[in-house]
Amino acid sequence: MASMLAQWSSMEASFDMAPTISWMQQHAEVPVAAVGLYLGFIFTIPQVLQKPLNLKFSFAMWNLLLSVFSCMGVTRIVPHLVRTLSQEGFVYSVCEEPRNWYSKGPCGLWMTMFVLSKFPELGDTVFLVLRKKPVIFLHWFHHTTVLLYCWHATLVTAGPGIWFAAMNYSVHSVMYFYFFMANIGYAKRMQPLAPFITSIQILQMVGGMTCLITVAIMQNVSRSDCNVDPANWKLGLMMYASYFLLFGWLFIQKYLPKPSPEVRPTKEQLPTACKSQAWTTQGLTARKRLLRSVSLGL
Numbered sequence: 001m002a003s004m005l006a007q008w009s010s011m012e013a014s015f016d017m018a019p020t021i022s023w024m025q026q027h028a029e030v031p032v033a034a035v036g037l038y039l040g041f042i043f044t045i046p047q048v049l050q051k052p053l054n055l056k057f058s059f060a061m062w063n064l065l066l067s068v069f070s071c072m073g074v075t076r077i078v079p080h081l082v083r084t085l086s087q088e089g090f091v092y093s094v095c096e097e098p099r100n101w102y103s104k105g106p107c108g109l110w111m112t113m114f115v116l117s118k119f120p121e122l123g124d125t126v127f128l129v130l131r132k133k134p135v136i137f138l139h140w141f142h143h144t145t146v147l148l149y150c151w152h153a154t155l156v157t158a159g160p161g162i163w164f165a166a167m168n169y170s171v172h173s174v175m176y177f178y179f180f181m182a183n184i185g186y187a188k189r190m191q192p193l194a195p196f197i198t199s200i201q202i203l204q205m206v207g208g209m210t211c212l213i214t215v216a217i218m219q220n221v222s223r224s225d226c227n228v229d230p231a232n233w234k235l236g237l238m239m240y241a242s243y244f245l246l247f248g249w250l251f252i253q254k255y256l257p258k259p260s261p262e263v264r265p266t267k268e269q270l271p272t273a274c275k276s277q278a279w280t281t282q283g284l285t286a287r288k289r290l291l292r293s294v295s296l297g298l
Contacts (some may be wrong), residue, residue, distance in 0.1 A: 015109040031151040036142045052132035059127045060183035067176035071171035076110040094160040095226035114165040118147040138246045156229035160211040167204045195255045208240035
């Protein structure tokens, strides 16, 4: 066990993203093919599948695996980002070339694993489809666009990528643990956490937009040296803005109280309702007179 950990640490320390980036640049068809197969699965298998498969335990273990993986990513990415942020400042962290500060070593390895993890994360939807659960637009739109954008950001070595990974690892470590607990019998106990998880997802979108707006300002207003591909920050800003709107709307629909519909009185109740309204009107008039007299000092 100790030798395995030593080998892993050695691999982390010597890792360099450059060969992976070179391979990804030569195989831009991979994410497009994956998205095509993914969408085809979503929209055809539910028509063929006769009854849901009993995969609740497997789904729970899947979520636990992704939660642990995300926690490990947090321990490698977040400290490096915080340290650089305190030493070099925010603008440096979104504008500087990754090869100058985070494409090598443990951070480089876990950045690479972050990008490649967007492929197995499509398995979230596979479980939903095989269990015949509804797959909402936000779910599959989020998965497909994240995969495509992460691939593009890696190809052009976008500086803010470490921010996206740090935020995503952090949110997913909590979110996937929530799903794990919900699927092993603690759904009711975990329910109060649901609004919190959607809230931190929305904050993640705000963070992403903040990074990319900073890049836009540095490139177009300050005319400073900000080494981020213009197409990438524009695509990213559109993506994060759409997520912000969709997750915001989801929060409103699921967690904010809805106004109760107005109940109109029936014919039998109408005379009583009219009397009640008259009494209410008289009471309001008297109250207004009282308030007016107070305001006048009487």
